[in-house]
Amino acid sequence: MALMPVADALSAVLAGAEPLPEEMVALDAAYHRTLAHDLAALRTQPPQPMSAMDGYAVRAADAADLKARLRVIGEVAAGRPFERTVGAGEAVRIFTGGVIPNGADAVIIQEDTAVDGDHITITEAASVGRHIRPAGVDFRAGEVLLSGGSRLSDRALSLAAAMNYPELAVRRRPKVAVLATGDELVMPGSRPRPGQIVYSNGYALRALARAEGAETVDLGVAADTVEATTAGIRQAREAGADVLITTGGASVGDHDLVKRSLEAEGVEMTFWRIAMRPGKPMMHGRLGAMRVIGLPGNPVSSYVCAFLFLVPLIRALSGRKVIHHRRASALLGRDLAANDQREDYLRARLEAREDGTLIATPVTQQDSSLLANLAAARALLVRPPFAAAAVKGSECEILTLPE
Numbered sequence: 001m002a003l004m005p006v007a008d009a010l011s012a013v014l015a016g017a018e019p020l021p022e023e024m025v026a027l028d029a030a031y032h033r034t035l036a037h038d039l040a041a042l043r044t045q046p047p048q049p050m051s052a053m054d055g056y057a058v059r060a061a062d063a064a065d066l067k068a069r070l071r072v073i074g075e076v077a078a079g080r081p082f083e084r085t086v087g088a089g090e091a092v093r094i095f096t097g098g099v100i101p102n103g104a105d106a107v108i109i110q111e112d113t114a115v116d117g118d119h120i121t122i123t124e125a126a127s128v129g130r131h132i133r134p135a136g137v138d139f140r141a142g143e144v145l146l147s148g149g150s151r152l153s154d155r156a157l158s159l160a161a162a163m164n165y166p167e168l169a170v171r172r173r174p175k176v177a178v179l180a181t182g183d184e185l186v187m188p189g190s191r192p193r194p195g196q197i198v199y200s201n202g203y204a205l206r207a208l209a210r211a212e213g214a215e216t217v218d219l220g221v222a223a224d225t226v227e228a229t230t231a232g233i234r235q236a237r238e239a240g241a242d243v244l245i246t247t248g249g250a251s252v253g254d255h256d257l258v259k260r261s262l263e264a265e266g267v268e269m270t271f272w273r274i275a276m277r278p279g280k281p282m283m284h285g286r287l288g289a290m291r292v293i294g295l296p297g298n299p300v301s302s303y304v305c306a307f308l309f310l311v312p313l314i315r316a317l318s319g320r321k322v323i324h325h326r327r328a329s330a331l332l333g334r335d336l337a338a339n340d341q342r343e344d345y346l347r348a349r350l351e352a353r354e355d356g357t358l359i360a361t362p363v364t365q366q367d368s369s370l371l372a373n374l375a376a377a378r379a380l381l382v383r384p385p386f387a388a389a390a391v392k393g394s395e396c397e398i399l400t401l402p403e
Helices: 006-014 154-162 201-211 226-238 258-264 299-317 371-376
Strands: 022-026 055-058 069-076 090-094 106-109 113-116 119-122 144-146 167-171 175-181 215-222 243-247 268-272 283-287 290-295 328-332 343-352 358-362 379-383 395-400
Touching (some): 006 268, 006 299, 055 069, 175 201, 175 226, 201 299, 226 258, 243 299, 258 268, 258 283, 299 343, 299 371, 358 379, 358 395
Parallel strands (some): 175 243, 243 290
Antiparallel strands (some): 022 167, 055 090, 069 119, 113 119, 268 283, 328 395, 343 358
């Protein structure tokens, strides 16, 4: 079977991936959720002209000359407007956030006045609009300020609250179930016997999915039998998973039973084996509404494939406007040999020069079992199939990894 190009495999994974249904959640529960629709302000902010400083609200014409003397006729605090109109020769003590009284058109800060009982003397001339926040200077009712498909940041939540929304319509979180396979796997904290290794893939995969806004389900480790693997697949369906991720058992060995188990459960396979390194033995299929991605067992292959394929799928199901990773440019930190027919994703360290130029240096050992190199890497350096040899200092493309 010919190896599928990476771009074709990603298109297959994303085919038909529509945003999940929306739900209403309170503001505090909406952090990093995807907004379902454009959001228009329900109010004008600020609703009236307000003082930007502590000082005195005055008529600029009365305070245009130094030594002007004005009578203080009242006080305005935030939330307590002054009901009278400011007349000629008058001033109102005002605090930050206070509504500008009728008749006043400037604020003189308290440092620019001298107080004498119920009068003030101006020590710096006023000008119309000085230290006043006009009505609607932030936003106006009906103005669309947050776009549907955007992921809600902490700042966006503050804006939504100011727009007077107590809750928001967001997309349901995709549910991602992770099932590992392999008799050789033992859990962290165990004492492995000869031939056993400590299970690590699931921790990275679930964290990666949660960072993208997904809900995760840990299905544990299935033994290397068709019965145990199919039982895990059924658990994923019973849990209502939108995506099932399997790790291990995706190659061609006698004990690689995942493909056989998936097909036995009725999964319609769309591809198996990709023209990429690391991660050639990756599978994808559908079981009803549940999407299935079968990842290799080697931890680097597993993570790189999840980063390249699972992350965009989660974003698409979440209704995000931007679903694809954005590539950046860097300069090679060392020479590279010519590439073969597979698209290469090399773990690389990043260094920023003083001028902001990024230097990407691939680690020397790219074996797909080496987790220490993966943890130290800050980017994947992308090399297309049959890329010519490249010299240190030449331009390259990178995908930055999550911090």
